[in-house]
Amino acid sequence: MRRLLITLLLVSTALAACTKEEPTEAAVSAPEPVVAAEPEIDPVTGFKMTGDWELVRGNCTACHSAKLITQQRGTAQQWLTMIRWMQAKQNLWQFDPGTEGRIIAYLSETYPPDAARRRAAIPPDLMPPNPYSPATPN
Numbered sequence: 001m002r003r004l005l006i007t008l009l010l011v012s013t014a015l016a017a018c019t020k021e022e023p024t025e026a027a028v029s030a031p032e033p034v035v036a037a038e039p040e041i042d043p044v045t046g047f048k049m050t051g052d053w054e055l056v057r058g059n060c061t062a063c064h065s066a067k068l069i070t071q072q073r074g075t076a077q078q079w080l081t082m083i084r085w086m087q088a089k090q091n092l093w094q095f096d097p098g099t100e101g102r103i104i105a106y107l108s109e110t111y112p113p114d115a116a117r118r119r120a121a122i123p124p125d126l127m128p129p130n131p132y133s134p135a136t137p138n
C-alpha cells in the first residue's frame with residue numbers, strides 16, 4: 001500500500017513537471033503592439049503635419065486662429081456642415097469639389113470624432129432666434 005502511494009506521488013509530480021509552462025522564445029520576443037506614429041505638429045499653426053495640411057492652412061487660417069480648428073472634432077459630414085455654415089454666414093469662399101474633398105479628408109481623418117469631447121453642435125434649425133440679428137434669425 002505504502003509503495004503504491006509513493007509511486008502515485010512520484011507519477012503525479014512528474015506529470016505536473018511536464019505540464020508546467022516554460023516561457024517560450026515567442027512569448028519573450030513578442031513584438032510591441034503597433035501604434036501609428038503621431039504626425040509632427042506645425043509650430044506656427046498647431047496643425048498635425050500630415051496629408052493636405054498645407055492646403056488647410058492656406059484656406060482655413062485667414063479669418064481665425066487655427067486653434068478653432070485643432071480644438072474641434074467631427075466626421076466628414078460635421079466638418080462639411082461647419083464649412084457650409086461659414087460659407088453662408090461668414091463669407092468663406094466656395095471651393096472646387098476636389099479642393100473641398102481634400103480639405104474634408106484631412107479634417108475628418110486628422111480630427112475625427114472623439115467620444116470624450118464636447119457634444120455635437122446644435123443644428124441651426126433647433127437654435128433659438130438670435131436677438132442681435134432680427135433680419136436673419138440665427
Ligand code: HEC
Binds near residue numbers: 086090121
Ligand atoms: C472668410 C473667413 C473664414 C475662413 C476663411 C474660415 N473660417 Fe472658420 N470661422 C469663421 C468665423 C467668422 C467663425 C466664427 C468665429 C467665432 O465664433 O469666433 C468661424 C468658426 C470656425 C469654427 C468653429 C465652429 C464652432 O462650432 O465653434 C471652425 C471649426 C472653423 N471655423 C473651421 C474652419 C475651417 C476648417 C476652415 C477652412 C475650410 C475655415 N474655418 C475657414 C470664418 C472663416
